[in-house]
Amino acid sequence: MSGNTNNSSDSRRSDRIHRYKASAFNQNQNGEDLTPDYMNVLGMVFSMCGLMMRLKWCAWAALYCSCISFASSKINDDTKQILSSFMLSISAVVMSYLQNPTPMVLPWSSV
Amino acid sequence: SYNIANAGINHLDIEDNEFAEFEDFDVDDVVGGVASDQKNVLHDHEEPSTPEQDKEAPITDEDEATVETEDNEFEHVDEDEYEGYEKDSTSKPDLKLNEGPKITFAQLPAHLRSNWESYYLELMILAGLVLYFFNFFLGRSKNQRIAETWYSAFKGPLLEKFALVGDDGKLENSQPGLMKESENVYLLWCSGRTGCEAVLFELRLLKRQDLVAMVMNLFRPQQDQVHVKVFMNDSDMDTFVMCLAAKKTANRFVREMADISVYCPEKKSAVDKFGLPANFVLMSEIGEASSTLLDVRVCSLINNIPEVIESIHFSDQYSGPKQTEDTAPSKMPEVKKMLIFNFNLPLKNGKSIVEAVEIIRPAIMLTFHCIDRVKRFRLSKEFKAKAEKNRQKVEEAFLKSTHAARAEAAAARREEKRRLEKEKILQDDDPEKQRKWEEKENKRLAKKRMPKMKAIKV
Numbered sequence: 001m002s003g004n005t006n007n008s009s010d011s012r013r014s015d016r017i018h019r020y021k022a023s024a025f026n027q028n029q030n031g032e033d034l035t036p037d038y039m040n041v042l043g044m045v046f047s048m049c050g051l052m053m054r055l056k057w058c059a060w061a062a063l064y065c066s067c068i069s070f071a072s073s074k075i076n077d078d079t080k081q082i083l084s085s086f087m088l089s090i091s092a093v094v095m096s097y098l099q100n101p102t103p104m105v106l107p108w109s110s111v
Numbered sequence: 112s113y114n115i116a117n118a119g120i121n122h123l124d125i126e127d128n129e130f131a132e133f134e135d136f137d138v139d140d141v142v143g144g145v146a147s148d149q150k151n152v153l154h155d156h157e158e159p160s161t162p163e164q165d166k167e168a169p170i171t172d173e174d175e176a177t178v179e180t181e182d183n184e185f186e187h188v189d190e191d192e193y194e195g196y197e198k199d200s201t202s203k204p205d206l207k208l209n210e211g212p213k214i215t216f217a218q219l220p221a222h223l224r225s226n227w228e229s230y231y232l233e234l235m236i237l238a239g240l241v242l243y244f245f246n247f248f249l250g251r252s253k254n255q256r257i258a259e260t261w262y263s264a265f266k267g268p269l270l271e272k273f274a275l276v277g278d279d280g281k282l283e284n285s286q287p288g289l290m291k292e293s294e295n296v297y298l299l300w301c302s303g304r305t306g307c308e309a310v311l312f313e314l315r316l317l318k319r320q321d322l323v324a325m326v327m328n329l330f331r332p333q334q335d336q337v338h339v340k341v342f343m344n345d346s347d348m349d350t351f352v353m354c355l356a357a358k359k360t361a362n363r364f365v366r367e368m369a370d371i372s373v374y375c376p377e378k379k380s381a382v383d384k385f386g387l388p389a390n391f392v393l394m395s396e397i398g399e400a401s402s403t404l405l406d407v408r409v410c411s412l413i414n415n416i417p418e419v420i421e422s423i424h425f426s427d428q429y430s431g432p433k434q435t436e437d438t439a440p441s442k443m444p445e446v447k448k449m450l451i452f453n454f455n456l457p458l459k460n461g462k463s464i465v466e467a468v469e470i471i472r473p474a475i476m477l478t479f480h481c482i483d484r485v486k487r488f489r490l491s492k493e494f495k496a497k498a499e500k501n502r503q504k505v506e507e508a509f510l511k512s513t514h515a516a517r518a519e520a521a522a523a524r525r526e527e528k529r530r531l532e533k534e535k536i537l538q539d540d541d542p543e544k545q546r547k548w549e550e551k552e553n554k555r556l557a558k559k560r561m562p563k564m565k566a567i568k569v
Contacts, residue, residue, distance in 0.1 A: 011305045012274045018309045018342075020280035020290075020300035033293070035324070060236050067240065071247050071321040074293040103230040 036077070039069035043085045050092035056104040059096045062089035243322050250319030251294050257335065257456070258297040258314050260464045262289050265312075265475060272479055273310070274303025294320040306347045306486040310478070313338040316456075335456035336421065337471060339478050343448040347486045348427055350498040353395035355381060355405065355413075356422035360453070361392040369444065370428040373505055385410050388417045396501065397494045400425075404484055412477050419474050421453035425485060428502070443509055450485060452478050 043065030050059030066085040073082055227234075262277075269276045277287040278300045290298040295316040302309035315336045318324035352374040356364060361378055364371050374396040381393040385405050391413070395401035404425065413420050429451070430444040454474045458467045490498060536548045 011272060012303055013305055014274035014303050016305075016308075017275045017303040019302070020278045020298075020309075020311075022280070033296075035321075060233075063240070064243075067243055068321060068323055071243075071294065072318060072324070074296075075291050104232045106232065 033072065035072045036069040036074070039065045039072070040081065040085050043069060043089055047085075047088045047092035050089075051095055054096045054099050056093075056096045057106060059089065059092035060104070062092050065089070246322045246325070247320045250321070250325070253319050254295050254297075254316045257316055257458070257464050258289055258291075261314060261337070261456075261468050262297075262299065264465075264468045264472065268476065269299075269301055272304060273301040276301045278302070289314075294318070304482075306344065306482050308342040308344055310342070311338075311340040312475075313340065314456075334421075335458050335467075337454045337456055337475070339450075339452040339454070339475065341450040341452075341478065341482055343427075343450060343482075343485065345448060348425075348448040349400070349485075349488060349490045350427045350495070350502065351395075351397045351400040351490060352426040352428055353393070353397075353401045353404070354422060354424040354426070355387075355391060355393050355401075356424070356453075357420075358390050358392050360422045361394060364422065364424070365394065367432045368424075369430045369433045370426045370446075371424075372433065374426075374428065374501060381405075387413055390417075391420075397490065397498060399491060399494050400488070403488055404481070406484065408480060409477065412473055416470060416474060418457055419454050419471055421455050422451070423481075424449075424451040424453075425481075426451075443506070450478070450481060452481075 043062045046058045046065060047062035049055060050062055063086075066082070066089045069085060070082050266276065276299070277289065279285050279290045280300070288299075290300070292298055295318045297314040297316075299312040299314075300309060301312070304310075313336075315338060317328060317333060317335055352370050354361070354364060354368075354371055354375070365376050365378065366372070371394055375394040378392045378394050380389075381387040381391045382389055384402070385393070387410060393401060393405075409423075427448040428446045429449040430446050434444060452474070454471055456467050457470055458464065462470070489495075533548075536545055
């Protein structure tokens with residue numbers, strides 16, 4: 001570095017290398033990003049009520065929730081979780097349209 | 112009258128293929144019957160002079176119509192459907208029609224297969240999904256570009272200062288360089304240097320890949336951040352806790368961080384003593400440490416790029432955010448000596464990635480200056496004693512709080528043991544043993560009461 005007046009001795013110590021290990025200290029300390037978990041649970045709830053009560057807007061909301069949880073998921077998260085939430089929400093959408101294929105009505109308009 | 116004609120045309124196309132389906136049925140008489148009714152209906156409408164007939168005729172037709180549909184339900188032949196058919200193909204274009212007869216159609220349910228427009232909500236939702244994934248790939252590639260630009264800018268200087276730059280800790284086939292924790296978080300682990308065990312650079316970028324997060328960002332603006340976490344060797348750092356941060360961050364730290372809330376919760380303004388911008392606040396356990404370490408070079412840098420410096424936190428008792436477990440933690444949380452710098456990457460107001468990275472360069476280089484300063488810094492005797500006393504006090508407070516919990520747990524265990532013993536005795540109904548046990552129990556209770564009185568007498 002040009003402007004740097006560090007001492008002549010090189011401060012690198014190849015003998016003191018510590019390999020990276022994901023300990024509590026280098027985890028994300030200031031607040032874990034919880035959106036993937038929240039969205040997963042919300043997606044499950046929406047697809048359940050989309051399937052049980054055949055509410056189409058719930059099924060679509062479930063699909064959105066699993067997309068959001070997919071987008072903010074961590075790389076070392078297991079993909080099974082994401083896959084299962086997608087499968088559930090897609091099945092909710094398909095089932096609700098198979099049972100009555102009339103176009104969707106927004107919840108507030110049908111009341 | 113336009114839509115009636117239009118409706119007619121639709122019916123016409125459907126009729127042809129449907130009509131073909133019912134070749135085997137002798138449709139004529141049904142059609143004839145329906146046709147005759149419709150004719151009367153047509154006539155009645157055209158002669159307005161006889162309103163009563165008008166009223167009767169439609170009623171009778173409808174009764175007949177409903178009766179018929181109930182009988183041959185399985186033919187899927189719907190009376191209304193035939194109406195249009197009759198009118199166009201057989202009726203001659205006579206003058207009356209031009210005036211456009213007033214035909215009232217029954218309320219038809221939206222036909223299932225006819226038009227896709229009625230699914231407009233679904234189309235909008237699907238468009239939203241496509242937009243979401245389009246933004247996902249766009250945001251991901253932008254974050255990737257930012258991380259790679261940052262890495263390529265600092266790889267050179269870091270290689271000069273560390274023996275190992277970029278490691279993912281895997282034993283086999285570990286790739287050097289940036290570790291991607293999630294679409295917007297990248298980690299760079301550097302190690303092999305005097306004075307510190309290792310340094311972890313965390314690139315916490317905005318969640319550009321998530322449309323919802325970007326919308327939330329409009330209401331609560333956040334910034335791309337670079338967190339530099341220096342893990343100090345135990346021998347290279349003295350015992351003090353200090354933190355210089357912007358006001359908002361300072362409030363959050365005092366609330367959340369375990370070490371700051373215990374050792375230096377009171378916030379002092381950093382303007383007069385260090386000549387720093389007004390929005391900076393200093394929290395320091397020992398004044399000598401902060402005044403020595405926040406030297407001229409650090410203060411001048413902060414004054415040059417105040418928007419970049421979010422917080423500078425030196426602590427030998429760092430253990431992360433406060434543990435929110437309700438039960439008292441059984442042992443002291445693990446503590447480490449750390450220097451944590453949070454910098455903002457000023458990508459807002461149109462700065463390109465390369466420009467922003469250049470702006471943050473002096474701040475990153477400052478961390479090495481601070482590492483060397485902290486390594487050489489030693490508290491004077493009296494402040495050292497003060498720091499030790501603080502740590503002692505915290506230790507005792509902790510033991511006292513857990514002592515109560517530990518005593519309770521022990522009492523509960525003893526209670527449990529006695530209850531089991533009692534149950535065992537009651538079960539085997541040997542009066543002799545029960546009597547002996549009760550005697551023993553009474554003696555124990557009496558003994559427990561006796562000493563108290565003696566103490567009072569003396």
